[in-house]
Amino acid sequence: MFSGRLQEQYTDSTQQSETAQLGMWVFIATEVMFFGVLIFSYMIYRVAYPEQFRLAGHDSFILLGSINQALLITSSLTMVLAVRAAKADQQRALVLLLGVTAALGLAFLGVKGFEYAKDAAAHSVPVVDYIFKPGEHRPTEIFWCFYFVATGLHAIHLSVGIALVLILLVRASQGAFSPGYDAPLEVIGLYWSFVDCVWFFLFACIYPLGRAGP
Amino acid sequence: MSAVDIGMAGAVPRSYLGEEYTLASWLFTRDHKRIAILFFVSITVFFFIGGFAAALIRLQLLNPAGTLFQPEVYNRLFTMHGIVMVWFFLIPSIPATLGNFLLPLQIGARDLAFPRLNLFSWSLFTFSGLWAIYFIFIGGNDTGWTFYEPYSSNFANGHVIVAAVAVFINGFSTIATALNFVVSTHRLRAPGMTWFRLPLFVWAIYATSIVMLLATPVLAMTLALVAIERFWGVGIFNPVLGGDPILFQHMFWFYSHPAVYIMILPAMGVVSELVTCFARCPIFGYKGMCYALISIAIIGFFVWGHHMFTAGISLTSAVFFSLMSFIVAVPSAIKVFNWTATLHNSRISFDAPMLYALGFVGLFTIGGLTGLILATLSADIHLQDTYFVIAHFHFIMVGGTVSAYFGGLHYWWPKITGKRYPEMWARYAAILTFVGFNFTFLPQFILGYLGMPRRYYTYAPDLQTWNVLSSAGASILAVAYALPLIYLGWSLFHGKRAGPNPWGATGLEWRTSSPPPKQNFPRTPVVTELPYRYDPRDGSYTTQDGVHFAEPTLGEASV
Amino acid sequence: MSARMPPEPVGPYVIGWAVLLLLLGLSVLAAYEPIGPIFQPIVHFGIAATQTAIVFILFMKLRGRPSLKWVFAAAGFFWLMFLFGLSTVDYATRSGFPLR
Numbered sequence: 001m002f003s004g005r006l007q008e009q010y011t012d013s014t015q016q017s018e019t020a021q022l023g024m025w026v027f028i029a030t031e032v033m034f035f036g037v038l039i040f041s042y043m044i045y046r047v048a049y050p051e052q053f054r055l056a057g058h059d060s061f062i063l064l065g066s067i068n069q070a071l072l073i074t075s076s077l078t079m080v081l082a083v084r085a086a087k088a089d090q091q092r093a094l095v096l097l098l099g100v101t102a103a104l105g106l107a108f109l110g111v112k113g114f115e116y117a118k119d120a121a122a123h124s125v126p127v128v129d130y131i132f133k134p135g136e137h138r139p140t141e142i143f144w145c146f147y148f149v150a151t152g153l154h155a156i157h158l159s160v161g162i163a164l165v166l167i168l169l170v171r172a173s174q175g176a177f178s179p180g181y182d183a184p185l186e187v188i189g190l191y192w193s194f195v196d197c198v199w200f201f202l203f204a205c206i207y208p209l210g211r212a213g214p
Numbered sequence: 215m216s217a218v219d220i221g222m223a224g225a226v227p228r229s230y231l232g233e234e235y236t237l238a239s240w241l242f243t244r245d246h247k248r249i250a251i252l253f254f255v256s257i258t259v260f261f262f263i264g265g266f267a268a269a270l271i272r273l274q275l276l277n278p279a280g281t282l283f284q285p286e287v288y289n290r291l292f293t294m295h296g297i298v299m300v301w302f303f304l305i306p307s308i309p310a311t312l313g314n315f316l317l318p319l320q321i322g323a324r325d326l327a328f329p330r331l332n333l334f335s336w337s338l339f340t341f342s343g344l345w346a347i348y349f350i351f352i353g354g355n356d357t358g359w360t361f362y363e364p365y366s367s368n369f370a371n372g373h374v375i376v377a378a379v380a381v382f383i384n385g386f387s388t389i390a391t392a393l394n395f396v397v398s399t400h401r402l403r404a405p406g407m408t409w410f411r412l413p414l415f416v417w418a419i420y421a422t423s424i425v426m427l428l429a430t431p432v433l434a435m436t437l438a439l440v441a442i443e444r445f446w447g448v449g450i451f452n453p454v455l456g457g458d459p460i461l462f463q464h465m466f467w468f469y470s471h472p473a474v475y476i477m478i479l480p481a482m483g484v485v486s487e488l489v490t491c492f493a494r495c496p497i498f499g500y501k502g503m504c505y506a507l508i509s510i511a512i513i514g515f516f517v518w519g520h521h522m523f524t525a526g527i528s529l530t531s532a533v534f535f536s537l538m539s540f541i542v543a544v545p546s547a548i549k550v551f552n553w554t555a556t557l558h559n560s561r562i563s564f565d566a567p568m569l570y571a572l573g574f575v576g577l578f579t580i581g582g583l584t585g586l587i588l589a590t591l592s593a594d595i596h597l598q599d600t601y602f603v604i605a606h607f608h609f610i611m612v613g614g615t616v617s618a619y620f621g622g623l624h625y626w627w628p629k630i631t632g633k634r635y636p637e638m639w640a641r642y643a644a645i646l647t648f649v650g651f652n653f654t655f656l657p658q659f660i661l662g663y664l665g666m667p668r669r670y671y672t673y674a675p676d677l678q679t680w681n682v683l684s685s686a687g688a689s690i691l692a693v694a695y696a697l698p699l700i701y702l703g704w705s706l707f708h709g710k711r712a713g714p715n716p717w718g719a720t721g722l723e724w725r726t727s728s729p730p731p732k733q734n735f736p737r738t739p740v741v742t743e744l745p746y747r748y749d750p751r752d753g754s755y756t757t758q759d760g761v762h763f764a765e766p767t768l769g770e771a772s773v
Numbered sequence: 774m775s776a777r778m779p780p781e782p783v784g785p786y787v788i789g790w791a792v793l794l795l796l797l798g799l800s801v802l803a804a805y806e807p808i809g810p811i812f813q814p815i816v817h818f819g820i821a822a823t824q825t826a827i828v829f830i831l832f833m834k835l836r837g838r839p840s841l842k843w844v845f846a847a848a849g850f851f852w853l854m855f856l857f858g859l860s861t862v863d864y865a866t867r868s869g870f871p872l873r
Contacts, residue, residue, distance in 0.1 A: 033849050037856060038435050041461060043814075044860075079832075080832045127448055145446075197828050197829070203821065204814075204820065428849070428852045515852070530862060531866060
C-alpha cells in the first residue's frame with residue numbers, strides 16, 4: 001500500500017509528501033461538511049425542542065464520554081510523537097507510539113461499546129428499545145437518534161483510522177519509514193487528529209445537556 | 215498540418231493503448247487515460263439505461279389515457295430515469311471521462327496526483343453502479359430522484375434504501391475524483407503553466423471539483439438519514455414524530471443545486487475549448503471567463519431554496535433565495551456573451567464539435583432564461599412542479615451538458631483513440647440532435663405553462679398534441695444519440711489515423727502524439743504563452759514556440 | 774532529505790495535550806453550572822472550537838506562513854456557515870415549525 005518509492009509524476013519526495021498532505025486536508029474539508037450537516041440538523045431540533053433535548057441529554061453518560069475524549073486526546077499526542085520519531089529516525093519509538101495510538105483507539109471503541117450497552121439498559125435506543133422518561137415526548141427520540149448516528153459514524157471513522165495505524169505499525173516494524181519517507185505517517189496522522197476533533201464537537205452536542213440546575 | 219514540436223525526436227513512442235492488452239492491465243490500471251476510458255464505458259451503459267427509461271416515459275405520454283404502464287410502474291420509471299441520469303451519467307460524464315483524460319495533459323503532468331485513488335474512484339463508481347442495476351432489477355422505487363420526506367421513509371413503495379446506498383457510494387467516487395483534480399491542478403502544473411495560462415477546461419474542471427467536494431458530503435449524510443429513518447422508523451423528518459420534512463429539503467437541495475452546477479460547469483469548459491478552436495480565435499475575456507466559473511461555483515451554493523418556494527419556507531428566505539438565483543445568472547450570462555463575442559468576426563468552421571458547441575450556446579441560453587422565470591417567486595407559484603421546470607432543466611442538462619459532452623467527445627476523439635471519425639456522419643448526428651431535442655423539449659415549456667403537472671402518468675386530453683410532438687421529438691433524439699455509437703465505434707477499426715494535432719489547436723494535449731504515450735510527455739513541457747494564441751490575422755496556430763520541452767533529466771526516460 | 778534531523782522538542786505537544794485535557798475538564802464543569810440555554814451551547818461549542826484550533830495548529834501543523842493547506846482547512850467550516858446561515862434565515866422567519 002505504501003510503496004515508498006517516488007511516483008513518476010513527482011519530481012522529488014518532498015513534493016510527493018506535501019501533495020499527499022494537501023490531499024488529506026481536502027478530504028478533511030469534505031468530512032467537515034459531512035459531520036457538519038449532521039450537527040446542523042441536530043442544532044435545528046435542539047433549538048426547536050430545548051426542554052426535550054435537555055431531558056434526553058441528561059441520560060447520557062458524561063463520565064464515559066469524558067474518558068473517551070481523554071483517550072482520543074492522548075492518542076493524538078502519541079500519533080504526532082510517532083511522526084516526530086520517524087523524522088528523527090527513532091524506529092523503536094515509532095513502532096511503540098503507533099502501537100499505543102492504536103491501543104488508545106481500541107480502548108475508545110471498548111468504552112463506546114460499554115456505553116452503548118448502558119444506553120440500551122437505560123432504554124434509550126429509539127424504536128428498538130425506548131422508554132419515555134417522565135416528561136419526555138417524541139423529540140427525545142430525535143436526540144437519541146442523533147446520538148447513535150453521530151457516535152456510530154464517528155466510531156466507523158475511528159475504526160478505519162485504527163486499521164490504517166495498524167498497517168503503518170506493520171510497515172514501520174519492517175523499517176519502511178525514515179526521515180526521507182514519512183508521508184503516510186503524516187497523512188494518517190492528520191486523519192487521526194481530525195477524527196479526534198470531530199469528537200470534541202460531538203461531545204459538546206451530547207453530554208453537557210440537562211445537568212445544570214435542579 | 216505543419217510540423218508540430220511534440221518533444222520527440224525520431225520514433226513516436228508506444229501509445230497508452232498499446233502498453234498492455236490484458237483485461238487486468240485495464241481493470242487495475244493507474245493510468246488516468248485508461249481510467250477515463252473505463253469511466254466512459256460505464257457511463258455510456260448508464261446513458262442508454264436512463265435513455266431507455268425516458269423512451270418508455272414518452273411512450274406512456276403519447277396518449278392521456280395512460281394505459282401503457284400502471285401508475286405505480288410509471289412512478290418507478292421516472293424515478294429510475296432521474297437517479298440514473300443524474301448520478302450515473304451526468305455528474306461523472308465530462309469530469310470522469312474528458313476531465314480524467316485531459317486534465318493531466320492540459321496542465322503538462324504525467325498523471326494525476328493520486329493515481330491509485332483515481333482507480334479507486336472508478337471501482338467505487340462501478341460498485342455503486344452494480345447497486346443501481348440491482349435496484350432497477352428489483353423494481354426500483356417511486357419517490358422520484360429527489361427522495362422527498364416523509365414519503366421516502368414512511369410511505370414509499372419499493373426499495374428506497376438500495377437506491378440511497380447506490381447514490382451514497384457513488385458520491386464517494388465523485389469526492390475521490392474531485393480531490394484528485396484539485397490537488398493535481400495546484401501541485402502538478404508544468405513549469406511556466408501559471409493559473410492564467412491554463413485552458414478554460416482546466417478552470418472549469420477545477421471549479422466543478424470544488425463544488426463536488428463541498429456539496430457531495432451533505433448528500434451522503436442526507437441519504438444516510440433517509441435510509442436510517444426508513445429502516446428504523448425514527449422521526450428525523452417525520453412531522454408526526456416532531457421532525458421537519460422541510461429540513462430534509464434544505465439538506466438535500468444544499469447538495470442538489472450545486473449538483474446542477476457540477477453538471478454544467480465542465481460543459482462550459484468544453485464549449486470554451488471548442489469555440490476557440492473552431493473560430494480560430496482567442497476567447498473573448500479570458501479572465502472574465504475564469505472569474506465567472508468560480509463565481510458560478512460559489513454563488514451556486516446560495517440559491518438552493520428556489521427548489522422549495524412552494525414547499526413552505528418563509529417568505530423572507532424565499533425572497534433571499536430568489537435574489538441570489540437572479541444573481542447567479544449574471545456570470546452565466548457573461549459566459550454566453552463572451553462566447554458570442556469570440557465568434558464575432560472570426561473564421562468559423564462548422565465541424566461537428568462546433569455544431570454541438572453552437573447548439574450548446576443557444577440551448578443553454580434558453581434554459582438559463584427560463585430558469586430566471588422560475589426564480590421569480592410569483593411565476594414559480596404557477597410553474598413549480600409542472601413541465602415548465604422539466605423543460606428548463608432538460609434544456610440545460612441535455613441541450614447543454616449532453617451537447618457539450620458529445621462535442622468534446624468528437625473533438626478529443628482523435629487524441630484519445632488516435633483515429634478520425636467520419637465527419638459528415640458526425641455533422642448529421644449533431645444537427646439531428648439539435649432538431650430532435652427542440653421537438654422534444656420546446657413543447658414541454660408550453661405544456662407546463664398550460665398547467666401539465668410533472669410526474670403524472672396522465673394528463674388533460676387537450677394537451678395531447680404537444681405531448682405527441684414531444685414524444686416524436688424524443689424518437690428523433692434517440693436516433694441522433696445512437697448514431698455516434700455506431701460511427702465512433704466504426705472509426706475505432708476503420709477510421710483514418712490521426713496526427714498529434716488534427717485541428718491545429720492550442721493546448722498541451724495537442725503537443726503529444728495521438729494517442730499519447732503512457733507518461734503523456736516524454737519530455738516535460740515548459741510553457742511561456744497565454745492560452746488560445748491563435749494568430750489574429752489568419753487564425754493559425756503555427757508559432758508554437760510558446761511551449762518548448764525540457765531536456766530529459768537523469769532517470770527520466772526519453773523516447 | 775534523508776539526513777537525520779535532531780528531533781523537534783516534545784514540550785509543545787505535551788503542553789498542548791495538557792491544555793486539551795484542561796479544556797475537557799472545563800467543559801465538564803460548565804455542564805453542571807446553570808449558565809442558561811443561550812450560553813450553554815456557546816460555551817461548550819466554543820470549547821470544542823478552541824480544542825479543534827489547538828489540534829489543527831499544533832498537532833496538525835497548521836502554522837508558519839499561511840498556505841494552501843490553511844485554505845482547505847478553513848473551507849469546510851466556512852462553507853458550513855453558508856449552510857447554517859441561510860437555513861437559519863428560513864427557520865427564524867417561519868412559523869410552521871415546530872408544530873407544538
